[in-house]
Amino acid sequence: GENVEQHPSTLSVQEGDSAVIKCTYSDSASNYFPWYKQELGKRPQLIIDIRSNVGEKKDQRIAVTLNKTAKHFSLHITETQPEDSAVYFCAASRGSARQLTFGSGTQLTVLP
Amino acid sequence: DGGITQSPKYLFRKEGQNVTLSCEQNLNHDAMYWYRQDPGQGLRLIYYSQIVNDFQKGDIAEGYSVSREKKESFPLTVTSAQKNPTAFYLCASSIAIETQYFGPGTRLLVL
Numbered sequence: 001g002e003n004v005e006q007h008p009s010t011l012s013v014q015e016g017d018s019a020v021i022k023c024t025y026s027d028s029a030s031n032y033f034p035w036y037k038q039e040l041g042k043r044p045q046l047i048i049d050i051r052s053n054v055g056e057k058k059d060q061r062i063a064v065t066l067n068k069t070a071k072h073f074s075l076h077i078t079e080t081q082p083e084d085s086a087v088y089f090c091a092a093s094r095g096s097a098r099q100l101t102f103g104s105g106t107q108l109t110v111l112p
Numbered sequence: 113d114g115g116i117t118q119s120p121k122y123l124f125r126k127e128g129q130n131v132t133l134s135c136e137q138n139l140n141h142d143a144m145y146w147y148r149q150d151p152g153q154g155l156r157l158i159y160y161s162q163i164v165n166d167f168q169k170g171d172i173a174e175g176y177s178v179s180r181e182k183k184e185s186f187p188l189t190v191t192s193a194q195k196n197p198t199a200f201y202l203c204a205s206s207i208a209i210e211t212q213y214f215g216p217g218t219r220l221l222v223l
Contacts, residue, residue, distance in 0.1 A: 001171070006154075034211070043202065043214040044155070089154055098143055098162060099170070100212060102154035 002027040004092050006103025013080050014111050021106045023090035024072040032093035033073045034100070035064060039086045047088075048075070080110045115139040116215035118203050123220045125190065125197060133188045133218045135203035144186035145204040145212060148172060155202060161186055190220065198222050 003026040013019050025033075031052035036044035050057045050064045050073065057064050061080075066073040077084055087107050091100040116137045125131045135144065143162045147155040157170030161180040175194025180186055186205075190197045200219050204212040 004154075036214075043216050046211070046213065049211065098206065099157060099160065100145075100155075102156075104154045105152070 002030060002092055002094055002099075002101040004090060004101050004103045006090050006106060008106060009104065010107045010109070012109045012111060015080060015082060017080055019075075019077045019080055019084070019108055019110075021075045021088055021090070021108070022072060023074070023092075023103050024070075025092040025101075026071070027092070027094060028068075028071065030092040030094060033064070033066060034091050034093075035062075035075050036089045036091065037086045038089065038105075044089060077108075080108075082110050082112050084108060085110045116203060116205055116213060118201075118215040118218050120218060121216070123218055124223050125220060126223050128192045130189055130191050131220070133190070133201055133203075133220070135186045135188065135215055136184055137205045137215075138184060139205060139207065139213075140183070141205035141207045141213075142183070143206045143212075144180070145206075146170075146176070146178065146186070146188045147202045147204065149200040149202060149217075158188065158201075 034049035090103040145160040146158040161167035203215040
């Protein structure tokens with residue numbers, strides 16, 4: 001089955017700096033890669049996603065890049081703000097089976 | 113997200129007891145999912161259902177059971193066979209392939 005590894009497990013940045021979280025996946029058939037943000041005790045919220053026919057996608061301060069050859073994808077957050085502090089999860093989809101395999105999460109802390 | 117509800121918010125289970133977690137959605141989504149989240153870890157898939165009256169085991173189905181009698185509802189039963197049930201349980205649904213939206217979760221604790 002699919003295996004998704006996520007790094008780093010914790011990340012602290014100064015407010016205004018950029019943050020990068022990286023994930024690798026094992027199943028070359030995976031074709032959908034969402035990123036979720038989860039605040040303490042809350043539900044995961046989809047923040048951005050990318051499909052395998054696209055190399056990069058941006059939404060304001062958030063961007064995701066995908067390298068299919070290397071089987072890795074990354075989340076980039078620019079101009080970080082304290083409200084960006086949360087746990088971020090990457091995931092990969094096993095194609096038409098609609099199953100998501102999640103990474104283990106990154107605790108992002110933005111220091112004021 | 114607001115169209116997916118889970119109840120109760122907190123649930124306490126005694127040894128040997130079966131408990132059922134509710135998940136309801138009014139988004140007309142075809143597929144529904146149950147995940148388990150342990151502290152400091154990612155989400156692991158328990159069961160999923162793509163259509164009514166059909167469901168499939170996920171990665172950690174042992175000790176759990178589900179039903180999908182209605183499109184809107186996908187209850188999860190944690191049976192006495194699940195020896196370590198303490199966790200945060202999240203239900204999700206989707207209409208398009210792969211885009212999943214989550215409910216608010218149920219925190220299950222063992223007495």
